[in-house]
Amino acid sequence: GENVGLHLPTLSVQEGDNSIINCAYSNSASDYFIWYKQESGKGPQFIIDIRSNMDKRQGQRVTVLLNKTVKHLSLQIAATQPGDSAVYFCAENRASGAGSYQLTFGKGTKLSVIP
Amino acid sequence: NAGVTQTPKFQVLKTGQSMTLQCAQDMNHEYMSWYRQDPGMGLRLIHYSVGAGITDQGEVPNGYNVSRSTTEDFPLRLLSAAPSQTSVYFCASTEGVQSYGYTFGSGTRLTVV
Numbered sequence: 001g002e003n004v005g006l007h008l009p010t011l012s013v014q015e016g017d018n019s020i021i022n023c024a025y026s027n028s029a030s031d032y033f034i035w036y037k038q039e040s041g042k043g044p045q046f047i048i049d050i051r052s053n054m055d056k057r058q059g060q061r062v063t064v065l066l067n068k069t070v071k072h073l074s075l076q077i078a079a080t081q082p083g084d085s086a087v088y089f090c091a092e093n094r095a096s097g098a099g100s101y102q103l104t105f106g107k108g109t110k111l112s113v114i115p
Numbered sequence: 116n117a118g119v120t121q122t123p124k125f126q127v128l129k130t131g132q133s134m135t136l137q138c139a140q141d142m143n144h145e146y147m148s149w150y151r152q153d154p155g156m157g158l159r160l161i162h163y164s165v166g167a168g169i170t171d172q173g174e175v176p177n178g179y180n181v182s183r184s185t186t187e188d189f190p191l192r193l194l195s196a197a198p199s200q201t202s203v204y205f206c207a208s209t210e211g212v213q214s215y216g217y218t219f220g221s222g223t224r225l226t227v228v
Contacts, residue, residue: 043219089157089158105157107155
């Protein structure tokens with residue numbers, strides 16, 4: 001079946017190092033991808049997005065890379081800080097028929113930053 | 116601008132009871148959706164709406180009803196609660212489903228006993 005998943009469920013990173021969170025997707029028709037950060041007890045928070053006609057997009061301390069050939073998405077966080085500790089989800093937006101779209105989430109990666 | 120507001124934040128129901136989870140947004144977003152999140156899992160889409168008067172089913176719609184009488188509100192109804200519906204529920208909205216990130220509410224933690 002089609003899914004959006006993550007290679008690693010947990011990731012521990014030393015403060016100041018760079019973090020890389022990976023995501024695999026299988027629906028080649030997906031044209032829009034989003035990374036969310038979810039802190040404990042809160043709703044998902046938008047981090048960065050990328051459209052399928054791009055392979056890289058940068059934000060403040062974050063970069064998203066999209067490799068359509070292998071259907072792989074990654075989130076890079078530069079100079080990881082304790083406040084970056086959270087669960088990170090990738091999500092793909094794909095058509096569900098009749099002009100509608102649905103956002104499908106992966107299971108998430110828990111990032112822990114070691115002070 | 117409050118964003119997406121969900122009420123209540125916590126709720127305990129007995130099996131068979133019914134209730135409505137409220138969701139309101141003040142951003143004039145056309146698209147709204149409901150997700151549930153279970154431990155160790157990502158969010159799964161329950162129902163969504165592309166505008167007032169239009170709703171459709173997501174991945175896990177059974178046991179839930181929705182309506183969209185106004186642009187601002189998108190309530191989720193549990194007709195007869197079951198323990199399997201114990202979860203955290205999130206409402207989200209977006210200006211454009213193809214180009215914009217979704218804004219999520221803070222969630223409703225529901226326990227069915």
